[in-house]
Amino acid sequence: GENVEQHPSTLSVQEGDSAVIKCTYSDSASNYFPWYKQELGKRPQLIIDIRSNVGEKKDQRIAVTLNKTAKHFSLHITETQPEDSAVYFCAAYNTNAGKSTFGDGTTLTVKP
């Protein structure tokens, strides 16, 4: 089955700096890669996603890149703010299986 590895497990940055979280996946049949943000005690929420026919996608301060050949994708957050502090999860969705496999999460702390 699919295996998703996410790094780093914790990340601390100063407000205004950039943050990068990386994920790798194993199953070449995975074709949809969402990212979720989970604030403390709350539900995960979809913040950005990318499909296998696209290399990069941006939405204001966040962007995601995908390298299908290397089977890795990354989340980039620029001009970080304290409210960006949360746990971020990557996932790989396999259309054939009809389910997502999640990474273990990255705890991002943005220090004011």
Added chain:
Amino acid sequence: DGGITQSPKYLFRKEGQNVTLSCEQNLNHDAMYWYRQDPGQGLRLIYYSQIVNDFQKGDIAEGYSVSREKKESFPLTVTSAQKNPTAFYLCASSADRRYGYTFGSGTRLTVV
């Protein structure tokens, strides 16, 4: 107001008891999922359902059971066979394979 509702928010189970977690959605989504979240870990898939009256085991199905008699509802039963049920349980739904998940607010289950 469309959404996905989980109840109860907190649940306490005695040893040897079965308990049922409720998950209801009014988003008209076909697919529904149950994930377990333990501290410092990612989301692990318990069961999922693509259509009514059909469901598949996820990665950690042992000790759990589900039903999907209605499109809107996907209850999860934690049986006495689940030896370590204390965790945060998240239900999710998805419109189809092109979209990410909408999560419920979760149920925190504790064995007492």
